[in-house]
Amino acid sequence: MPDPKTPAPQATGHEVTPRLEIRHLRRFFEGRAVVDDVSLRVLPGQVTCLLGPSGCGKSTTLRMIAGVEMQDEGEIYVDGRLICDTLHRVPPERREIGLMFQDFALFPHLSVGDNVAFGLRGAKDSKRQRAQSLLDRVALGQYIDDYPHQLSGGEQQRVALARALAPRPKIMLMDEPFSGLDNRLRDGIRDETLSLLKEEDTAVLLVTHEPEEAMRMADEIALMRDGKIVQQGAPYNVYTRPADKAAVAFFSDVNLLHAQVNGALAETPFGQFLAPGMPDGTNVEIVFRPQHVRIDFDRNGRGPEATTTEGVPARGVVQRARFLGNESLVEFRMDFDGSVLKATVPNVFLPAEGRAMWLTVPRNRCFVFPR
Numbered sequence: 001m002p003d004p005k006t007p008a009p010q011a012t013g014h015e016v017t018p019r020l021e022i023r024h025l026r027r028f029f030e031g032r033a034v035v036d037d038v039s040l041r042v043l044p045g046q047v048t049c050l051l052g053p054s055g056c057g058k059s060t061t062l063r064m065i066a067g068v069e070m071q072d073e074g075e076i077y078v079d080g081r082l083i084c085d086t087l088h089r090v091p092p093e094r095r096e097i098g099l100m101f102q103d104f105a106l107f108p109h110l111s112v113g114d115n116v117a118f119g120l121r122g123a124k125d126s127k128r129q130r131a132q133s134l135l136d137r138v139a140l141g142q143y144i145d146d147y148p149h150q151l152s153g154g155e156q157q158r159v160a161l162a163r164a165l166a167p168r169p170k171i172m173l174m175d176e177p178f179s180g181l182d183n184r185l186r187d188g189i190r191d192e193t194l195s196l197l198k199e200e201d202t203a204v205l206l207v208t209h210e211p212e213e214a215m216r217m218a219d220e221i222a223l224m225r226d227g228k229i230v231q232q233g234a235p236y237n238v239y240t241r242p243a244d245k246a247a248v249a250f251f252s253d254v255n256l257l258h259a260q261v262n263g264a265l266a267e268t269p270f271g272q273f274l275a276p277g278m279p280d281g282t283n284v285e286i287v288f289r290p291q292h293v294r295i296d297f298d299r300n301g302r303g304p305e306a307t308t309t310e311g312v313p314a315r316g317v318v319q320r321a322r323f324l325g326n327e328s329l330v331e332f333r334m335d336f337d338g339s340v341l342k343a344t345v346p347n348v349f350l351p352a353e354g355r356a357m358w359l360t361v362p363r364n365r366c367f368v369f370p371r
């Protein structure tokens with residue numbers, strides 16, 4: 001058994017002790033590291049989203065924290081106490097960790113109230129009281145004596161949430177918990193869930209492959225790829241200062257320009273881009289999102305004046321324009337090399353096919369990465 005007094009090695013007197021901390025977790029399947037040196041911390045009342053494409057190792061990470069899977073390397077700490085390394089492990093039921101998965105299963109033969117109270121100890125009255133207060137909180141108080149089959153899918157999901165929260169877990173692990181819900185229900189349930197978890201000061205580690213869900217829910221996003229965390233930070237920082245091209249592309253469509261560095265500058269048809277610290281001859285990709293492309297009208301064969309912040313305009317011809325509801329997507333075939341660049345514009349903007357327009361790329365919205 002790990003010594004419960006063993007502190008997390010980096011804990012100091014001044015910082016808040018993370019509710020959950022994992023250090024250098026590794027898990028191999030058939031010789032392949034599906035979780036490869038993953039470290040992260042979640043503070044009380046904080047939501048961290050483990051975000052990444054299918055198969056990148058998110059669920060395996062969660063299963064190791066829950067204790068249903070054993071890591072090959074690394075340690076797990078709760079409130080600064082070691083609960084699991086490769087030699088010792090606190091069993092899952094003693095980790096004070098709640099689980100909520102997409103395929104939650106309520107007990108069909110138990111009432112809603114008994115489902116919520118299932119993991120509780122103590123007197124019947126106090127268990128019912130706790131169940132009632134949590135059900136009230138998820139707006140299902142009046143269904144305490146009903147049975148799961150009498151509730152809708154979304155309502156059952158809220159019961160599952162109340163059940164997971166009932167024992168007041170220190171940590172809640174959630175694996176795509178909202179993906180089974182239809183869109184109309186999802187936003188409301190997500191927001192309710194979040195406020196309930198914050199109110200209980202629970203540390204949440206939520207796994208999702210949907211960037212919008214992570215942006216909506218997370219205090220911190222840990223972007224995962226091929227078993228590794230490639231970037232970690234507040235949603236705004238991960239979105240606006242992506243670590244690499246794939247990190248940009250995970251959140252939105254991207255446009256790409258290829259160039260070579262000369263004197264710390266990359267020359268393109270949109271003018272020069274700064275490439276600080278990159279040696280001459282480095283092949284780079286300039287990456288920018290369609291929403292940041294500026295569109296200007298053609299003025300007798302010319303575009304707007306070049307500026308240092310916007311660079312040089314390049315001419316393109318509208319190939320296709322579609323209205324997507326909140327925005328319009330316009331695809332341009334560019335004169336300089338025949339490639340297609342995408343631009344999105346709020347609301348309705350549907351220029352005719354074949355119309356010439358000028359595009360510029362604001363420098364503060366571009367990312368220059370070595371290829």
Ligand SMILES: Nc1ncnc2c1ncn2[C@@H]1O[C@H](COP(=O)(O)OP(=O)(O)OP(=O)(O)O)[C@@H](O)[C@H]1O
Nearest residue numbers: 029030034052053054055056057058059060061209
């Ligand atoms: N028990 C196992 N035996 C062998 N390979 C496994 C096992 N469990 C997971 N894997 C593999 O490990 C990799 C990571 O799986 P994991 O379920 O953690 O990914 P994920 O990011 O959660 O994906 P998804 O979102 O699709 O669930 C996958 O390639 C998967 O096939």
